[in-house]
Amino acid sequence: QANLLKKYNRIEEYKMLISYSQEVINGDKTNREGHAAKVYFNALFGTGFSRVSANEINSALDYGYTIFLSYINREVVLNGCVTQLGIKHCNEFNEFNLSSDLIEPFRVIVDDYVLSNKPPFPLDKNYKYQLIGLLSTKINYNGQNVYLSNAISHSVKSVIDALDNKDVKKVKLYEF
Numbered sequence: 398q399a400n401l402l403k404k405y406n407r408i409e410e411y412k413m414l415i416s417y418s419q420e421v422i423n424g425d426k427t428n429r430e431g432h433a434a435k436v437y438f439n440a441l442f443g444t445g446f447s448r449v450s451a452n453e454i455n456s457a458l459d460y461g462y463t464i465f466l467s468y469i470n471r472e473v474v475l476n477g478c479v480t481q482l483g484i485k486h487c488n489e490f491n492e493f494n495l496s497s498d499l500i501e502p503f504r505v506i507v508d509d510y511v512l513s514n515k516p517p518f519p520l521d522k523n524y525k526y527q528l529i530g531l532l533s534t535k536i537n538y539n540g541q542n543v544y545l546s547n548a549i550s551h552s553v554k555s556v557i558d559a560l561d562n563k564d565v566k567k568v569k570l571y572e573f
Contacts, residue, residue, distance in 0.1 A: 398437050400573045401505050405512070410440035441512050453518030454511060460520060461507030461528040462500065468532060468546065469496040471501075472553040484560075499553055505573045506531060506545065538571050 399414035417433040424432075438446050444456055449455075473480050473495055483494025510531060516524050531545060538548035548571050559567035 398433070398508070398573075401509055401512075402437065403442055404509070404573075405441070407440045410436050419453065421446055432450055434471075440510060451501050453516040456518060456520050457511045457516035457524065458507060460525060461511065461531065462504060464532065465503050465507065465549070466493060466496050468549055469499050469553060472550050473499070473557075476554055478556045478557055499556060502552070502570050502572065503545075503549060506534075506536070535573060539569050546555070 399411050399418070402408075402414060413436050414433050417429040417436075420427065421429045434448075438448060446454065448458075449495050449515045470480050470493055478495060484498045486494040486497040507528070510528070514524075514527065522555040532549075534545050535542050536545050536548055538551065543551075552570050555567055555569040561564055
C-alpha cells in the first residue's frame with residue numbers, strides 16, 4: 398500500500414505508512430493497522446472517503462477483492478487446506494480466514510485499478526469484466542513477468558509449504 402502511495406506521489410502518506418508498519422506490535426494494540434488504512438484510503442480517494450459508504454469506489458473495491466478472494470479460496474482448497482483456519486484472521490464468522498490473510502498483498506492491485514479507472518455506479522457489466530480481467534494481467538513476481546493468477550497460485554502454495562515445513566523462507570509473495 399505504501400508503494401502505491403509512492404507511485405501516485407503521496408510521499409507524506411507513504412512515509413506515514415512506513416512508520417506505522419514499523420510501530421505495529423503483537424495484537425496491534427495501538428491500532429496502527431487501522432490508522433494506516435485511514436491514511437491510505439484518504440490519500441487515494443479523498444479525506445471524505447470511508448470504506449463503509451455506499452458508492453462507486455467501494456462497490457468496485459469490494460467486487461475486485463471478491464474476485465481475488467474467490468481465486469485464492471480455490472487455490473487454498475487445491476493445496477489441501479481449509480479456508481476457515483487463518484494465520485492472523487481468526488473470526489469464527491469468517492469462512493475465509495486463511496484466504497483473508499493471503500489476499501492482503503494483492504488488494505493493492507485492485508486499489509490501483511479503481512483509482513486509475515473511475516467506476517460507474519452502479520457497476521456495469523463491462524467494468525466488472527475489467528476487474529475480472531485483472532487476473533490475466535502480467536506482474537513481476539519473484540523476478541519474472543507472470544500472469545497475476547499464476548502469481549497468486551504460487552504465493553498460496555509457498556505460504557502453505559512454509560507452514561507445512563515451519564520455514565518462513567519458503568514464502569514468496571508479490572510486492573507492488
